[in-house]
Amino acid sequence: MSRKRYDLERIKAIPIATVAADLGFALSPRGTGRCRLPGHPDQRPSFSLRSISNGFSCFGCQRSGSVIDLVMAMDNLDFLAACRWLDDNYLNSISAQPRSRRRPSTIQQTLPVPVQSSSHGMAPEVYGWILDQSPLSASGRAYLQRRAFSAETIAHFRVGQIGDRTSLFRRALSAFGMPRLEEAGLVMQGRYGPLLCLPSNYLLFPFLQDGTVTYLQARRADDGKEYRWFCPAKLLPPPYNLDALAKPGSTITICEGITDVLSAHELGMLPIGLLGAMRNLGTDIIDRLIGRNVAIFADADRSGRSLAKRLSDRLAARGITVVTKQLPPEVNDLNDYLRSRRGIA
Ligand SMILES: [Zn+2]
Incomplete structure (x- = not known):
């Protein structure tokens, strides 16, 4: 098996406006923002x-370059990992991998790929400990109830809440030591020294897989727009709620983000959430979708439409029936829809 070669000319020609939108840039039609x-x-x-x-x-941070440089800068990836991400997401050459081959491919063995947190041996133990130390408080519960989430949903997803960041960091340091906290991506450099990257009072969403916590995301427990969420540094989020794949049900719903997954669960679906820039499904996950139907609820913006198109092409290529769902025009996302159904403004 030869080492995978990327067609750099094709990769560099992937429209940068589409990629920038997918990476979360909100740019004017002229491409500025x-x-x-x-x-x-x-x-x-x-x-x-x-x-x-x-x-x-x-002209602010003086960075510039190609579409590959943009992905490298945005996700802290090296050149080959950025090429792989662009190739997987926009050029569809992943479907060239034989369907029957389940073992890790040569590509994965020889190329440095973006680090998925689950491959970080000891991080789940640290994440599980952080979650255990961070019970949901009254402010977080009230916020989640305003979002129309029931006690069952809150418990099902084991939502926690960071208490006092400084004291939690001190206790985590004595339990695990700095190298392990750094390996788990939990340390950031503050003005006065190292800090836990999960701020006080933020809600804590664990990524659960067969009972272990493979990743964490912290989100603001109010409607403020600044610093809405924090993730472990340099680790890409795996899909959220992969445990849904182990449940019986004919349809798996794919949506964007954690709030939409909780909303979909509340509405009786079996949802998986894709987060951030790493918005593709690995071949191992796609294999597990064979034999089921997939419904995609992507956001109604340009980036959501491009996500839906890419994913349904890849799934359809594996013989999976895909339906792209559209929300009513007055509704922005699944949580809006849930709240309107429950009569919460
Ligand atoms: Zn800049």
Whole structure:
């Protein structure tokens, strides 16, 4: 088996406007807007796309380059990992992998791939400990109830809440030591020294797989728009709620983000959530979808439509029946829909 070669010309020609939208940039039709690259909290539009070269540049943080450079900068990936991500997501060459071959492919063995948190041996123990130390408090429960989530849903997803970040960090350090906390992506450098990357009072959503916590995301417990969520550093989120695959039911629903997964569960579906830029399903997961129907609820924006199209092409190529679901036009996402059904404004 030869080492996978990427067609760099094709990869560099993937429209950068589509990729930027998928990575969370909200740009004007002319391709200008705020920079979203890590480390640049852009207060005014400093970022622009270069349509002729299919590249980008930011006069705030001085970064520029091709569509590959954009993915590398956005997700802290090396060159080959960024090529792989672009190839998987936009060029569909993943379907060239034989369906019957279940063992890890040569590609995965020889190329550095983005680190999935589940491959980090000891991180689940640390994440599980953090969750155990972080019971949901009254403020978090009230927020979740305003989002129309029942006590059953809150318990099912084991939603927690960070208490005091400083004291939790101190206890975590004495339980695990700095190297293990760093390996789990939980340490950030604050102005006065290292900090836990999960802020006080944030809700804590564990990614559960067969009883272990493979990843964590912290989200604001109010409707503020700044710093809405935090994840472990340099680790890409796996799909959320993969345990749904182990449940009986003819249809798996794929949606965007954690809130939509909880909403879909509340509405009686079996949902899996895709998060952030790493919004594709691995071949192992697609294999587990064979024999079921898949419904995709993507956001009604450009990035959501492109996600739905890409995914349904890949799933259809494996013989999986896919239905793309559209929410009523007055509704933004599944949580809006849930709240309108429950009569919560
Ligand atoms: Zn910038």
